[in-house]
Amino acid sequence: MAGSVGQMLRLALITAVGAADLGADGDLLLPELGRRGIAGIPVGWGVDFETRAFDGAVIRSASDYIDAPRRFLEWCRETSSRMPLANPVDVLAWNSDKRYLRDLERAAVKVVPTLWVGPGESLTGVPWDRFVVKPVISAGARASATYGRSALPEARRHVDAITAGGVIAMVQPHLSSIDREGEVGIYVIGSEVSHAIRKAGVLRSGAPPAPDLSLGWHQQAVPSPVLEEHVRFARAVLEAVPGGPDRLLYARVDMARGEEGELLLLELECIEPRLFLEHAPARAGAVAGAFAAWLEGRVGGDAPREG
Ligand SMILES: Nc1ncnc2c1ncn2[C@@H]1O[C@H](COP(=O)(O)OP(=O)(O)O)[C@@H](O)[C@H]1O
Ligand SMILES: [Mg+2]
Structure with a gap:
């Protein structure tokens, strides 16, 4: 062979x-x-x-x-x-569509509150003053943007563009902690916590959704200490992956803080996490x-x- x-x-x-x-x-x-x-x-x-x-x-x-x-x-x-x-x-198939967040939430993982918006569905019930619109299939913050309530017509057009492309849109509160301190990504590789990075927020009010992954390419990332709190959270997320954590060769668990300071799952990346080994x-x-x-x-x- x-x-x-x-x-x-x-x-x-x-x-x-x-x-x-x-x-x-x-x-x-x-x-x-x-x-x-x-x-x-x-x-x-x-x-x-x-x-x-x-x-x-x-x-x-x-x-x-x-x-x-x-x-x-x-x-x-x-x-x-x-x-x-x-x-x-x-796992690749399950992780390719952010609706996996719903499965994890059902398994008691705390995730960023999310409304799932299909073609033509209304946005008027969105309860947050600042909110993010993004597609369920994405990477590098592609087709993602943040809006205030006064920008509902723009958000509407954005959602329509996403659903016209054949995928569901997600609406989430804009987490102000991401603007202040970014998100933390914990890498678990071969069942061991390996390292962590902190990534700066990339969505700015008034910036249109990017047609490519350029926001992600330019997203600032720095090494982060691996805190016990982050590790516990990451482990709990991976425990809830269908089939269990032991089958995963690699994963990155991205978390950010909610308004009460609690950790919330932003994304679980089991497909192609950039490892940031340079950090x-x-x-x-x-x-x-x-x-x-x-x-x-x-x-x-x-x-x-x-x-
Ligand atoms: N709810 C949110 N509040 C603030 N910023 C967000 C929110 N959701 C996404 N972002 C920003 O957009 C980036 C990309 O979103 P993410 O959910 O990680 O999808 P992906 O990395 O798959 O494109 C994040 O790294 C973050 O900077
Ligand atoms: Mg991400």
Whole structure:
């Protein structure tokens, strides 16, 4: 099999289509994988794996999946029938639509209050003076914007543009804590809390929704201490993921504070979290170690091929 070539296991690191770019994460991750006997090879999703042999695949920087979520998930299903794929494909599918927040809320996770608005549904009942509109399928703050009550007509047009694209819109209170202190993202990799980042808020009153992921690309991120409170919250979120936390190779749990100072879940990213290893370079070895353990646990013999 592929892994026997030069004794290196071959791990496909799945990127955006046509952009085999892992960003700063790749520069730190690839040598650490190499040290562990794994050739990490960036591959754009959509590639026909029949003609190329890999021992496994990990989704890394495929944020363009939001342009074609169905096609992406179809490709993931196909790929996971041929080789181990992380995260498990059912988790990828579940996590691709922010309605997963409803499942987590049912499991007693505190999430940012959210109204789900379908085509033509009214906004007049929105109870918040400042509120955010965004689509259920998104990354990098694409098609997201913040409004005051006086801007209801603009918000209406925004919601209509989202639903015309075939997805549901989300309306949330604009959390002022995000403007003041940003959101904290806790990385859990191979079941261990790895590191944390703090990301500055990106939505400004009067700024139109961005047609691309540029707000996210330019979002300021700094290392954050890993606080016990954050860890407890992140663990509780992951406990509530369908199938349980142990099947996840990686996840980032984004949280921000509500008006009472309580932690609320903003987003759970189990598809393509940028790891920001440039802010936690000392963690690159541990992350590569988790990827290696995952791959080695699945290659050869009769190891299960899923997840
Ligand atoms: N309710 C909110 N209040 C204030 N800012 C928000 C809110 N929701 C989203 N944002 C801002 O928009 C960004 C993107 O939203 P998020 O829910 O993380 O979706 P995604 O990262 O998938 O695009 C966040 O990082 C945050 O800066
Ligand atoms: Mg986000």
